[in-house]
Amino acid sequence: MLFERRCYTFKPGEIDRFWEYQERWNTPRHIPRLLERNIGYFETVAGPAEQIVMLYRYDSFEDWQSRLFSGIDEERTNYLVAGRALMLAQENMFLKVCPVDALNPVWGEGRDWLPGEPRFSVARSETVCLVEEVTDFRPGALPAYWNACRAHSTADERALGHLVGTFVALVGRQHRVIRYHWSEDREAALATLEDQRRAPAWTRFVEGYRDDVVQSQTRLLRAARVAWMRNLFEPMAPPEGDNDVEPR
Template sequence: MLIEHRVYTLQLAATDLFWDAQRERGDDGLQPILDRLIGSFSTSSGSLDQIVSLYRYDSFDDWQTRLLGLYGRAGLKAYFDCVRPLILHQESKFLVPAPLPELTPHWGSGHDWLASQGPLFNAPRHTGIVEETTLSFAAGGVPACWNAFRQHALAEDPAAMEGLFGGFSSVVGALNQVLLYRYFPDVEGWSSHRAALQESARWIGFLRSLAPLTVGSNSRLLNPSPVADMSPLFPRA
Protein backbone atom coordinates (compact mmCIF):
# COMPACT_ATOMS: atom_id res chain seq x y z
CA MET A 1 0.00 0.00 0.00
CA LEU A 2 1.28 3.44 -0.95
CA ILE A 3 -0.28 6.78 0.00
CA GLU A 4 0.32 9.73 -2.32
CA HIS A 5 0.27 13.20 -0.73
CA ARG A 6 -0.21 15.68 -3.58
CA VAL A 7 -0.26 19.47 -3.21
CA TYR A 8 -1.20 22.07 -5.81
CA THR A 9 -0.37 25.71 -5.12
CA LEU A 10 -2.83 27.78 -7.11
CA GLN A 11 -2.92 31.31 -8.38
CA LEU A 12 -4.27 33.77 -5.84
CA ALA A 13 -8.00 33.34 -5.20
CA ALA A 14 -8.22 30.47 -7.72
CA THR A 15 -9.60 27.79 -5.38
CA ASP A 16 -13.22 28.24 -6.48
CA LEU A 17 -12.12 28.16 -10.13
CA PHE A 18 -10.31 24.87 -9.45
CA TRP A 19 -13.43 23.30 -7.93
CA ASP A 20 -15.55 24.64 -10.83
CA ALA A 21 -13.21 22.86 -13.25
CA GLN A 22 -13.77 19.62 -11.33
CA ARG A 23 -17.54 19.98 -11.65
CA GLU A 24 -17.35 20.67 -15.38
CA ARG A 25 -15.11 17.69 -16.21
CA GLY A 26 -17.98 15.22 -15.68
CA ASP A 27 -18.18 12.09 -13.57
CA ASP A 28 -16.07 9.58 -15.47
CA GLY A 29 -12.92 11.18 -16.85
CA LEU A 30 -10.73 10.88 -13.75
CA GLN A 31 -12.23 7.64 -12.47
CA PRO A 32 -8.96 5.64 -12.46
CA ILE A 33 -7.54 7.92 -9.77
CA LEU A 34 -10.84 8.86 -8.11
CA ASP A 35 -11.25 5.15 -7.33
CA ARG A 36 -8.14 5.53 -5.16
CA LEU A 37 -8.87 8.97 -3.71
CA ILE A 38 -9.02 9.36 0.06
CA GLY A 39 -9.91 13.03 -0.19
CA SER A 40 -9.11 16.41 -1.68
CA PHE A 41 -9.10 19.54 0.45
CA SER A 42 -8.43 23.25 0.30
CA THR A 43 -6.27 24.85 2.97
CA SER A 44 -7.89 27.26 5.43
CA SER A 45 -4.81 27.91 7.56
CA GLY A 46 -1.11 28.04 6.85
CA SER A 47 -0.31 28.47 3.16
CA LEU A 48 -3.53 29.41 1.42
CA ASP A 49 -4.64 28.80 -2.18
CA GLN A 50 -3.50 25.19 -1.95
CA ILE A 51 -5.24 21.92 -2.78
CA VAL A 52 -4.11 18.90 -0.75
CA SER A 53 -5.08 15.42 -1.97
CA LEU A 54 -4.47 11.97 -0.49
CA TYR A 55 -4.66 8.84 -2.63
CA ARG A 56 -4.27 5.20 -1.67
CA TYR A 57 -2.58 3.03 -4.31
CA ASP A 58 -1.67 -0.63 -4.31
CA SER A 59 1.92 0.11 -5.35
CA PHE A 60 4.11 2.48 -7.35
CA ASP A 61 3.14 0.60 -10.51
CA ASP A 62 -0.54 1.08 -9.68
CA TRP A 63 0.06 4.83 -9.20
CA GLN A 64 1.96 5.10 -12.48
CA THR A 65 -0.63 3.18 -14.49
CA ARG A 66 -3.64 5.06 -13.11
CA LEU A 67 -2.20 8.57 -13.13
CA LEU A 68 -0.06 8.58 -16.25
CA GLY A 69 -2.78 6.75 -18.15
CA LEU A 70 -4.95 9.87 -17.93
CA TYR A 71 -2.67 12.15 -19.89
CA GLY A 72 -3.28 10.67 -23.32
CA ARG A 73 -7.08 10.73 -23.08
CA ALA A 74 -8.53 13.04 -25.71
CA GLY A 75 -11.70 13.51 -23.65
CA LEU A 76 -9.70 15.15 -20.86
CA LYS A 77 -7.94 17.75 -23.01
CA ALA A 78 -10.48 20.49 -22.25
CA TYR A 79 -10.21 19.73 -18.55
CA PHE A 80 -6.41 19.89 -18.52
CA ASP A 81 -6.45 23.08 -20.61
CA CYS A 82 -8.71 24.63 -17.98
CA VAL A 83 -7.10 23.46 -14.76
CA ARG A 84 -3.38 23.51 -15.55
CA PRO A 85 -3.08 27.32 -15.91
CA LEU A 86 -4.49 27.67 -12.38
CA ILE A 87 -1.61 25.67 -10.86
CA LEU A 88 1.59 27.56 -10.04
CA HIS A 89 3.40 24.68 -8.35
CA GLN A 90 2.78 21.00 -7.68
CA GLU A 91 4.56 18.46 -5.53
CA SER A 92 4.03 14.91 -4.38
CA LYS A 93 5.47 12.66 -1.73
CA PHE A 94 4.75 9.05 -0.92
CA LEU A 95 3.72 7.88 2.53
CA VAL A 96 3.23 4.52 4.20
CA PRO A 97 0.84 3.75 7.09
CA ALA A 98 2.24 3.88 10.61
CA PRO A 99 3.23 0.47 12.06
CA LEU A 100 0.91 1.05 15.03
CA PRO A 101 -2.67 -0.23 14.71
CA GLU A 102 -4.01 2.65 16.79
CA LEU A 103 -2.76 5.12 14.18
CA THR A 104 -4.01 3.15 11.19
CA PRO A 105 -7.71 2.47 11.78
CA HIS A 106 -8.48 2.60 8.05
CA TRP A 107 -5.22 1.90 6.15
CA GLY A 108 -2.57 -0.63 7.06
CA SER A 109 -2.54 -3.17 9.90
CA GLY A 110 -5.16 -5.20 8.05
CA HIS A 111 -7.35 -2.21 7.17
CA ASP A 112 -7.86 -0.95 3.63
CA TRP A 113 -10.62 1.61 3.12
CA LEU A 114 -11.53 2.61 -0.43
CA ALA A 115 -14.12 5.11 -1.64
CA SER A 116 -16.25 2.27 -3.03
CA GLN A 117 -16.94 1.16 0.56
CA GLY A 118 -18.89 4.32 1.36
CA PRO A 119 -18.13 7.35 3.55
CA LEU A 120 -16.26 7.11 6.82
CA PHE A 121 -17.82 10.19 8.42
CA ASN A 122 -21.43 11.22 8.93
CA ALA A 123 -21.11 15.02 9.09
CA PRO A 124 -21.79 17.05 5.94
CA ARG A 125 -18.60 17.85 4.08
CA HIS A 126 -19.32 21.60 4.11
CA THR A 127 -18.96 21.67 7.92
CA GLY A 128 -16.32 18.96 8.41
CA ILE A 129 -12.73 19.94 9.25
CA VAL A 130 -9.56 17.88 8.81
CA GLU A 131 -6.41 18.78 10.71
CA GLU A 132 -3.08 17.78 9.18
CA THR A 133 -0.17 17.69 11.63
CA THR A 134 3.34 17.22 10.28
CA LEU A 135 6.29 16.37 12.53
CA SER A 136 9.67 16.66 10.79
CA PHE A 137 12.62 14.87 12.31
CA ALA A 138 16.33 14.41 11.95
CA ALA A 139 17.45 11.00 10.70
CA GLY A 140 16.12 8.27 12.95
CA GLY A 141 13.28 10.39 14.24
CA VAL A 142 10.42 8.40 12.74
CA PRO A 143 11.10 5.10 14.57
CA ALA A 144 11.75 7.17 17.71
CA CYS A 145 8.31 8.74 17.24
CA TRP A 146 6.62 5.35 17.10
CA ASN A 147 8.52 4.23 20.20
CA ALA A 148 7.55 7.41 22.06
CA PHE A 149 3.92 6.86 21.11
CA ARG A 150 4.06 3.49 22.86
CA GLN A 151 6.11 4.66 25.84
CA HIS A 152 3.71 7.53 26.60
CA ALA A 153 0.67 5.29 26.06
CA LEU A 154 -0.97 7.81 23.72
CA ALA A 155 -3.41 5.15 22.55
CA GLU A 156 -4.97 5.43 26.03
CA ASP A 157 -5.16 9.23 25.94
CA PRO A 158 -8.57 10.48 24.69
CA ALA A 159 -7.16 13.88 23.80
CA ALA A 160 -4.35 12.45 21.69
CA MET A 161 -6.62 10.00 19.89
CA GLU A 162 -9.68 12.19 19.37
CA GLY A 163 -10.62 12.38 15.70
CA LEU A 164 -7.47 10.58 14.55
CA PHE A 165 -8.14 8.63 11.36
CA GLY A 166 -4.73 8.27 9.75
CA GLY A 167 -1.04 8.23 10.67
CA PHE A 168 1.70 7.95 8.05
CA SER A 169 5.43 8.42 7.53
CA SER A 170 7.15 9.65 4.39
CA VAL A 171 9.27 7.35 2.22
CA VAL A 172 9.70 9.47 -0.94
CA GLY A 173 9.94 13.26 -1.11
CA ALA A 174 10.57 15.13 2.13
CA LEU A 175 11.85 12.32 4.36
CA ASN A 176 11.79 11.75 8.13
CA GLN A 177 8.25 13.06 8.48
CA VAL A 178 5.22 11.80 10.38
CA LEU A 179 1.80 13.03 9.28
CA LEU A 180 -1.28 12.70 11.48
CA TYR A 181 -4.83 13.35 10.27
CA ARG A 182 -7.75 14.15 12.55
CA TYR A 183 -11.37 14.74 11.58
CA PHE A 184 -13.85 16.99 13.39
CA PRO A 185 -17.50 17.62 12.50
CA ASP A 186 -17.03 21.38 12.81
CA VAL A 187 -14.60 24.11 13.86
CA GLU A 188 -15.96 24.10 17.40
CA GLY A 189 -15.08 20.42 17.75
CA TRP A 190 -11.55 21.08 16.54
CA SER A 191 -11.15 24.02 18.93
CA SER A 192 -12.25 21.91 21.90
CA HIS A 193 -9.79 19.21 20.89
CA ARG A 194 -6.89 21.67 20.74
CA ALA A 195 -7.69 22.92 24.22
CA ALA A 196 -7.78 19.35 25.56
CA LEU A 197 -4.53 18.43 23.82
CA GLN A 198 -2.71 21.38 25.36
CA GLU A 199 -3.74 20.05 28.78
CA SER A 200 -2.69 16.46 28.07
CA ALA A 201 0.33 15.46 30.15
CA ARG A 202 0.91 12.41 27.95
CA TRP A 203 0.89 14.42 24.72
CA ILE A 204 3.19 17.08 26.15
CA GLY A 205 5.55 14.39 27.46
CA PHE A 206 5.51 12.71 24.05
CA LEU A 207 6.51 15.94 22.30
CA ARG A 208 9.19 16.80 24.84
CA SER A 209 10.78 13.38 24.52
CA LEU A 210 11.08 13.92 20.77
CA ALA A 211 12.38 17.50 20.97
CA PRO A 212 16.07 16.56 20.46
CA LEU A 213 15.18 14.90 17.14
CA THR A 214 12.53 17.35 15.96
CA VAL A 215 13.46 19.92 13.33
CA GLY A 216 9.96 21.26 12.72
CA SER A 217 6.27 20.82 13.43
CA ASN A 218 3.18 22.40 11.95
CA SER A 219 -0.55 21.92 11.74
CA ARG A 220 -3.03 23.22 9.22
CA LEU A 221 -6.75 22.99 8.72
CA LEU A 222 -8.20 21.51 5.56
CA ASN A 223 -11.69 22.01 4.15
CA PRO A 224 -13.13 19.03 2.26
CA SER A 225 -13.72 19.58 -1.44
CA PRO A 226 -17.25 20.78 -2.23
CA VAL A 227 -17.22 18.41 -5.23
CA ALA A 228 -18.84 15.13 -4.17
CA ASP A 229 -16.53 12.69 -5.98
CA MET A 230 -13.48 14.43 -4.48
CA SER A 231 -14.76 14.04 -0.90
CA PRO A 232 -15.46 10.29 -0.59
CA LEU A 233 -14.87 10.43 3.17
CA PHE A 234 -18.18 12.27 3.47
CA PRO A 235 -21.76 11.56 2.37
CA ARG A 236 -22.50 12.79 -1.15
CA ALA A 237 -25.66 14.67 -0.18
Protein backbone atom coordinates in the same frame (compact mmCIF):
# COMPACT_ATOMS: atom_id res chain seq x y z
CA MET B 1 -0.08 -0.22 -0.36
CA LEU B 2 1.08 3.22 -1.50
CA PHE B 3 -0.31 6.64 -0.60
CA GLU B 4 0.11 9.87 -2.53
CA ARG B 5 -0.27 13.39 -1.18
CA ARG B 6 -0.54 16.16 -3.74
CA CYS B 7 -0.49 19.86 -2.90
CA TYR B 8 -1.37 22.56 -5.43
CA THR B 9 -0.71 26.24 -4.76
CA PHE B 10 -2.94 28.65 -6.69
CA LYS B 11 -2.76 32.20 -7.86
CA PRO B 12 -4.79 34.43 -5.50
CA GLY B 13 -8.50 34.16 -6.21
CA GLU B 14 -8.32 31.15 -8.57
CA ILE B 15 -9.43 28.31 -6.29
CA ASP B 16 -13.10 28.91 -7.10
CA ARG B 17 -12.37 28.23 -10.75
CA PHE B 18 -10.45 25.07 -9.84
CA TRP B 19 -13.56 23.68 -8.15
CA GLU B 20 -15.62 24.58 -11.21
CA TYR B 21 -13.22 22.56 -13.33
CA GLN B 22 -13.71 19.53 -11.06
CA GLU B 23 -17.46 19.71 -11.67
CA ARG B 24 -16.88 19.83 -15.43
CA TRP B 25 -13.97 17.42 -15.96
CA ASN B 26 -13.13 15.45 -12.82
CA THR B 27 -16.24 13.43 -12.03
CA PRO B 28 -16.52 9.63 -11.58
CA ARG B 29 -17.81 9.53 -15.15
CA HIS B 30 -14.71 11.24 -16.54
CA ILE B 31 -11.88 9.67 -14.50
CA PRO B 32 -13.39 6.62 -12.77
CA ARG B 33 -10.16 4.65 -12.32
CA LEU B 34 -8.39 7.56 -10.64
CA LEU B 35 -11.25 8.58 -8.35
CA GLU B 36 -11.70 4.94 -7.31
CA ARG B 37 -8.58 5.50 -5.19
CA ASN B 38 -9.17 9.09 -4.11
CA ILE B 39 -9.37 9.49 -0.33
CA GLY B 40 -10.35 13.13 -0.60
CA TYR B 41 -9.62 16.64 -1.81
CA PHE B 42 -9.21 19.34 0.84
CA GLU B 43 -8.80 23.11 0.83
CA THR B 44 -6.52 24.93 3.25
CA VAL B 45 -8.36 27.24 5.65
CA ALA B 46 -5.54 27.70 8.17
CA GLY B 47 -1.89 27.45 7.19
CA PRO B 48 -0.34 28.24 3.79
CA ALA B 49 -2.94 30.11 1.75
CA GLU B 50 -4.44 29.24 -1.64
CA GLN B 51 -3.72 25.51 -1.47
CA ILE B 52 -5.54 22.27 -2.26
CA VAL B 53 -4.32 19.00 -0.72
CA MET B 54 -5.32 15.66 -2.30
CA LEU B 55 -4.86 12.18 -0.85
CA TYR B 56 -4.87 8.91 -2.80
CA ARG B 57 -4.38 5.23 -1.93
CA TYR B 58 -2.87 2.88 -4.53
CA ASP B 59 -1.89 -0.78 -4.58
CA SER B 60 1.63 -0.05 -5.87
CA PHE B 61 3.71 2.36 -7.95
CA GLU B 62 2.57 0.50 -11.06
CA ASP B 63 -1.06 0.97 -9.99
CA TRP B 64 -0.41 4.70 -9.55
CA GLN B 65 1.05 4.95 -13.05
CA SER B 66 -1.79 2.99 -14.61
CA ARG B 67 -4.56 5.02 -12.98
CA LEU B 68 -2.95 8.45 -13.28
CA PHE B 69 -2.22 8.17 -16.98
CA SER B 70 -5.33 6.29 -18.07
CA GLY B 71 -7.96 8.12 -20.10
CA ILE B 72 -5.70 10.90 -21.38
CA ASP B 73 -7.63 12.29 -24.35
CA GLU B 74 -8.24 15.72 -25.85
CA GLU B 75 -10.80 16.68 -23.21
CA ARG B 76 -8.49 15.56 -20.40
CA THR B 77 -5.64 17.52 -21.95
CA ASN B 78 -7.85 20.61 -22.06
CA TYR B 79 -8.46 20.23 -18.32
CA LEU B 80 -4.77 19.86 -17.53
CA VAL B 81 -3.88 22.96 -19.54
CA ALA B 82 -6.70 25.05 -18.05
CA GLY B 83 -6.08 23.85 -14.50
CA ARG B 84 -2.34 24.40 -14.51
CA ALA B 85 -2.85 27.94 -15.75
CA LEU B 86 -4.47 28.68 -12.36
CA MET B 87 -1.49 27.44 -10.33
CA LEU B 88 1.80 28.71 -8.99
CA ALA B 89 3.18 25.32 -7.92
CA GLN B 90 2.46 21.58 -7.81
CA GLU B 91 4.12 19.04 -5.53
CA ASN B 92 3.52 15.46 -4.54
CA MET B 93 4.97 12.88 -2.19
CA PHE B 94 4.56 9.15 -1.73
CA LEU B 95 3.76 7.87 1.75
CA LYS B 96 3.40 4.59 3.61
CA VAL B 97 1.51 3.82 6.80
CA CYS B 98 3.58 4.15 9.97
CA PRO B 99 4.69 1.03 11.90
CA VAL B 100 2.37 1.64 14.87
CA ASP B 101 -0.86 -0.22 14.11
CA ALA B 102 -2.99 1.83 16.54
CA LEU B 103 -2.14 4.99 14.61
CA ASN B 104 -3.72 3.61 11.41
CA PRO B 105 -7.37 2.75 12.11
CA VAL B 106 -8.29 2.89 8.41
CA TRP B 107 -5.31 1.18 6.76
CA GLY B 108 -3.53 -0.56 9.62
CA GLU B 109 -2.75 -4.24 9.87
CA GLY B 110 -5.60 -6.24 8.37
CA ARG B 111 -7.58 -3.10 7.37
CA ASP B 112 -7.79 -1.54 3.93
CA TRP B 113 -10.64 0.87 3.27
CA LEU B 114 -11.27 1.91 -0.33
CA PRO B 115 -13.63 4.62 -1.62
CA GLY B 116 -17.22 3.58 -2.19
CA GLU B 117 -18.97 3.72 1.15
CA PRO B 118 -17.95 6.41 3.65
CA ARG B 119 -15.50 5.37 6.35
CA PHE B 120 -16.65 7.94 8.94
CA SER B 121 -20.21 8.93 9.78
CA VAL B 122 -20.77 12.70 9.90
CA ALA B 123 -23.78 14.98 9.98
CA ARG B 124 -22.65 17.15 7.05
CA SER B 125 -19.72 16.02 4.92
CA GLU B 126 -19.27 19.49 3.39
CA THR B 127 -18.33 21.02 6.76
CA VAL B 128 -15.78 18.37 7.79
CA CYS B 129 -12.23 19.57 8.50
CA LEU B 130 -8.98 17.65 8.60
CA VAL B 131 -6.07 18.63 10.80
CA GLU B 132 -2.82 17.84 9.00
CA GLU B 133 0.32 17.70 11.13
CA VAL B 134 3.66 17.43 9.31
CA THR B 135 6.76 16.81 11.43
CA ASP B 136 10.34 16.41 10.24
CA PHE B 137 12.74 14.49 12.49
CA ARG B 138 16.47 14.11 12.74
CA PRO B 139 17.79 10.99 11.02
CA GLY B 140 17.50 8.01 13.32
CA ALA B 141 14.94 9.63 15.64
CA LEU B 142 11.77 7.90 14.48
CA PRO B 143 11.97 4.78 16.71
CA ALA B 144 11.92 6.99 19.82
CA TYR B 145 8.98 8.93 18.37
CA TRP B 146 6.97 5.75 17.75
CA ASN B 147 7.61 4.67 21.34
CA ALA B 148 6.34 8.06 22.52
CA CYS B 149 3.23 7.61 20.36
CA ARG B 150 2.52 4.19 21.86
CA ALA B 151 2.79 5.56 25.38
CA HIS B 152 0.63 8.58 24.58
CA SER B 153 -2.14 6.58 22.91
CA THR B 154 -2.31 4.40 26.02
CA ALA B 155 -2.24 7.32 28.46
CA ASP B 156 -4.82 9.52 26.70
CA GLU B 157 -7.68 8.05 24.62
CA ARG B 158 -8.10 11.42 22.89
CA ALA B 159 -4.86 10.75 20.99
CA LEU B 160 -6.71 8.25 18.78
CA GLY B 161 -10.03 10.07 18.56
CA HIS B 162 -11.18 10.78 14.98
CA LEU B 163 -7.80 9.65 13.69
CA VAL B 164 -7.59 9.02 9.94
CA GLY B 165 -4.00 7.83 9.77
CA THR B 166 -0.32 8.40 10.37
CA PHE B 167 2.11 8.16 7.46
CA VAL B 168 5.83 8.26 6.74
CA ALA B 169 7.36 9.82 3.62
CA LEU B 170 8.79 7.35 1.10
CA VAL B 171 10.04 9.78 -1.56
CA GLY B 172 11.48 13.23 -1.02
CA ARG B 173 12.42 14.45 2.43
CA GLN B 174 13.00 11.48 4.71
CA HIS B 175 12.10 11.09 8.40
CA ARG B 176 8.88 13.04 7.74
CA VAL B 177 5.68 12.03 9.55
CA ILE B 178 2.21 13.21 8.50
CA ARG B 179 -0.82 12.67 10.71
CA TYR B 180 -4.50 13.37 9.97
CA HIS B 181 -7.42 13.82 12.36
CA TRP B 182 -10.94 14.82 11.33
CA SER B 183 -13.62 16.91 13.02
CA GLU B 184 -17.21 17.75 12.16
CA ASP B 185 -16.32 21.37 11.36
CA ARG B 186 -13.67 24.04 11.82
CA GLU B 187 -14.76 25.05 15.30
CA ALA B 188 -14.69 21.45 16.52
CA ALA B 189 -11.22 20.92 15.01
CA LEU B 190 -9.79 23.96 16.79
CA ALA B 191 -11.45 23.01 20.07
CA THR B 192 -10.05 19.48 19.86
CA LEU B 193 -6.54 20.76 19.22
CA GLU B 194 -6.73 23.11 22.19
CA ASP B 195 -8.14 20.40 24.44
CA GLN B 196 -5.42 17.92 23.51
CA ARG B 197 -2.59 20.37 24.04
CA ARG B 198 -3.79 21.36 27.50
CA ALA B 199 -3.70 17.75 28.74
CA PRO B 200 -0.76 16.67 30.94
CA ALA B 201 -0.38 13.56 28.78
CA TRP B 202 0.29 15.77 25.75
CA THR B 203 3.09 17.59 27.58
CA ARG B 204 4.74 14.29 28.50
CA PHE B 205 4.31 13.09 24.92
CA VAL B 206 6.01 16.15 23.40
CA GLU B 207 8.83 16.03 25.94
CA GLY B 208 9.59 12.50 24.74
CA TYR B 209 10.53 13.57 21.21
CA ARG B 210 10.77 17.38 20.85
CA ASP B 211 14.58 17.49 20.89
CA ASP B 212 14.54 15.35 17.74
CA VAL B 213 12.21 17.63 15.76
CA VAL B 214 13.73 19.66 12.94
CA GLN B 215 10.52 21.48 11.99
CA SER B 216 6.76 21.04 12.13
CA GLN B 217 3.66 22.62 10.65
CA THR B 218 -0.07 22.23 11.04
CA ARG B 219 -2.74 22.82 8.40
CA LEU B 220 -6.49 22.95 8.82
CA LEU B 221 -8.17 21.57 5.72
CA ARG B 222 -11.86 21.72 4.87
CA ALA B 223 -13.47 19.04 2.76
CA ALA B 224 -13.86 19.46 -1.01
CA ARG B 225 -16.66 21.58 -2.41
CA VAL B 226 -17.79 18.67 -4.62
CA ALA B 227 -19.34 15.61 -2.98
CA TRP B 228 -17.49 12.93 -4.98
CA MET B 229 -14.17 14.20 -3.56
CA ARG B 230 -15.25 13.73 0.07
CA ASN B 231 -14.97 9.95 -0.05
CA LEU B 232 -14.02 9.38 3.59
CA PHE B 233 -17.34 10.95 4.58
CA GLU B 234 -19.63 10.61 1.55
CA PRO B 235 -20.65 7.76 -0.80
CA MET B 236 -18.80 8.14 -4.08
CA ALA B 237 -21.34 8.84 -6.80
CA PRO B 238 -21.38 10.86 -10.04
CA PRO B 239 -23.05 14.29 -10.00
CA GLU B 240 -26.53 14.66 -11.39
CA GLY B 241 -26.71 16.07 -14.91
CA ASP B 242 -23.93 17.73 -16.88
CA ASN B 243 -22.08 20.89 -15.99
CA ASP B 244 -21.46 23.43 -18.72
CA VAL B 245 -18.73 25.46 -17.02
CA GLU B 246 -16.38 26.72 -19.72
CA PRO B 247 -12.61 27.05 -19.23
CA ARG B 248 -11.08 30.48 -19.32
